[in-house]
Amino acid sequence: MSDVPAIGLGTWQNTDPETCAESVRTALEVGYRHIDTAQYYGNEEAVGEGIARADVPREEVFVGSKVHAEKFGLAHDEVIEGLEVTLDRLGLDRLDLLYVHWPVGNYDAAETLPAFDELREQGRIDHVGVCNFSTELLNEAMDHLDSPLVAHQAETHPLLQQDDLVAHAQEHGYTHIAYSPLARGDVFDVPEITDIAEKHGVSASQVSLAWLLARENVSVVPKATGEAHIRDNFGALDLELDGEDVDRIRGIEREERFVSRDGAPWLDA
Template structure:
């Protein structure tokens, strides 16, 4: 499987398994199955309430822990240093890990001491319990502050990204700073299967529309994707996307798709720069 490797020592498969909103035994079965099929990148978060289920699957798996990249995240209402440390401890306890491969701030918030929050995040990397650190759902201006002003050694950002949402400026920033951009909702909540341009390309290659959408992302430098997939057929289909070949005509068709479909914007979300 292709990997992203950068100066922050992030060594992460470009295709991962998203686990939201799976819970309990359903989540454990899905992760167990994914590991059996060859997935080595699992994405979870404290807010998903499934870290223990993910940890159970990994504890039961014959795949060595060090061969599995696991990302988790701290929720936006736990970003004071004391709460953040407690949340991180709870994450490690639920996962049954001594360390997590990538630990992220899940969403920015308001009325926070950004410097102290980032200092706390960096401390998890410095003590070795987070092999790498990152942020999710930060707009570009805030990301610049964290990386260029505070100079936090971020390895990755995670944002909504798919064929119908432009993230060009964030991707350019990621490449300039040797960061990975991890795409969540990479299938636009399966809306890609309804897009005429994607359907035409899929029919041309004899594959599924979701595979076209995933390969378009994975072919981009510094980009990884974490589609949620519970069933065996969908997990296998997503893995098979790695073997799809897109040509220049395909890329031109995808460029022509409108890029303003943002699907994840809760009430506490920051102000997005959708012109990016």
């Protein structure tokens, strides 16, 4: 498994340039070492500015972004060209992790993924990842990659526990990265979560993140903009839930998905 940091800063919908740059700077100076962005988010320039502002050496920061079928396309040459635009926006000469954002549009494993191998061989990216795949698509991707698959990002939280995807990551030795790990804020209204938070004297955010981080091969990228929220999420690293807590969250019966789109693999399941 790669050295993907346990917790990163998610930046989806963080589109005000100054707010985004300052949240990235703050997170890095608080102690985060993973910043997650995407072409589709429209904030790569601001993320790059935040990285530049932070008093943290570039080599200590794990930066991930994503190529998107509807932005530059996912054909071989489009992936190559799209990465160059991303690097220019970020002000970086390489990317730690590049993902396929969604397996939609002109995504084709046999054409798309060799471009990732090529970029890795050139030293333009260090690692290869994918997002929003099914286990079947993950198997297909690994069959077409010469590079190791290092990460799969998927919506994952106490209301969408993704046991099959997490098990696949554990079996194959890559990191399952949980996005929207706070269920768009809905975890604040889940009795099991709030009861455990009260028991430990911590926030519901910390409980949800700590529960995810207790799972083998799982990292998290919660979005946050203000310093208090950024610090609170980071505090999940210091929270250790007991077995009763873990089992109670695993037993939550409510299931809800908050992120989807046309062509998502689970719509065909």
